[in-house]
Amino acid sequence: MTTDAVIETRNLTKVYRDFWGRKKVDALKSLNLTVQRGEIFGLLGPNGSGKTTSIKLLLGLLFPSNGEALVLGKPASDVAKNERIGYLPEESYLYRFLNAEETLDFYGRLFDISGKERRKRIDSLIQQVGLNRARKRVLKEYSKGMTRRIGVAQALINDPELILLDEPTSGLDPLGTREMKDLIRSLRDEGKTVVLCSHLLADVQDVCDRIAILHQGELKELGRVSDLLSIQDMTEIKVGGLSDEAKEEIRQVVARHNGNLVSMGHPSTTLEDLFLKIIRESEAHPGRRYLPEREGEQPTEPPVSSN
Numbered sequence: 001m002t003t004d005a006v007i008e009t010r011n012l013t014k015v016y017r018d019f020w021g022r023k024k025v026d027a028l029k030s031l032n033l034t035v036q037r038g039e040i041f042g043l044l045g046p047n048g049s050g051k052t053t054s055i056k057l058l059l060g061l062l063f064p065s066n067g068e069a070l071v072l073g074k075p076a077s078d079v080a081k082n083e084r085i086g087y088l089p090e091e092s093y094l095y096r097f098l099n100a101e102e103t104l105d106f107y108g109r110l111f112d113i114s115g116k117e118r119r120k121r122i123d124s125l126i127q128q129v130g131l132n133r134a135r136k137r138v139l140k141e142y143s144k145g146m147t148r149r150i151g152v153a154q155a156l157i158n159d160p161e162l163i164l165l166d167e168p169t170s171g172l173d174p175l176g177t178r179e180m181k182d183l184i185r186s187l188r189d190e191g192k193t194v195v196l197c198s199h200l201l202a203d204v205q206d207v208c209d210r211i212a213i214l215h216q217g218e219l220k221e222l223g224r225v226s227d228l229l230s231i232q233d234m235t236e237i238k239v240g241g242l243s244d245e246a247k248e249e250i251r252q253v254v255a256r257h258n259g260n261l262v263s264m265g266h267p268s269t270t271l272e273d274l275f276l277k278i279i280r281e282s283e284a285h286p287g288r289r290y291l292p293e294r295e296g297e298q299p300t301e302p303p304v305s306s307n
């Protein structure tokens, strides 16, 4: 294992078989990859591409059909290493009749964390995942997003070095998604290694340092997100405050150099950013609404309500 590798897989392969041992699905085919300490690594792929299978193999919850994996310097089958790992399964299996505090306390006890330390961690994790107002509510009343958050807090209760998150943003609204991404980045800032899998491009693009793209159990692409997304033979120019003459001059310069002006104009924001801006503005100014009047007119503000 190279010095700072946290995960290393060699020809990791999983074939699911049926009851009679007949081959059913080639879920993962000869996967070779290395995850370095301190990075956020994304496994990206459509449904059924082998992401969950990969994570379960790393945890030793499944036995490989071929090949091997080293995790934190130990064979993946050595489940004792899992004490240093946090795991958010695709579907969280939590006790529906416990509240957030009780849930975390239960998992803290499983890891033999002392009472004093448990209370400290539970408090800080509940804050970290934004469940402070719901900490005494039983989980059966939680929304999908809240369930995801308590699942993450549970995955972090043992202060793990390596965190495996299976579809961490599934079921979250855009605000919850942003908060989850911020949380994942803050884990990296604490020096932890995060491996997440997702079928959502935007989530992986925003948060991961490196990604692997899986399709039908095969690794299709691997690299730094910035490298994979940068279009090498394109130049993007963004300038503020240019006069019309200056813009015309730039067009001429591009033409003189035989360049092909693909676009020059106002860059647009993403829907995610726009949505978040609207929500935050709405929180800062409750009661202000968008009231379409006539076409082409700016939205007007309603009169300030008295309550």
Ligand SMILES: Nc1ncnc2c1ncn2[C@@H]1O[C@H](COP(=O)(O)OP(=O)(O)O)[C@@H](O)[C@H]1O
Binding pocket: 016, 017, 024, 025, 026, 027, 045, 046, 047, 048, 049, 050, 051, 052, 053, 054
């Ligand atoms: N327990 C199982 N038995 C048989 N086939 C399975 C089992 N679990 C997953 N598969 C199959 O393996 C493939 C990969 O599944 P999975 O790893 O869950 O994909 P992903 O997480 O990328 O959606 C799929 O074709 C899926 O149907």
Ligand SMILES: [Mg+2]
Binding pocket: 048, 051, 052, 053, 090, 166
């Ligand atoms: Mg999956």
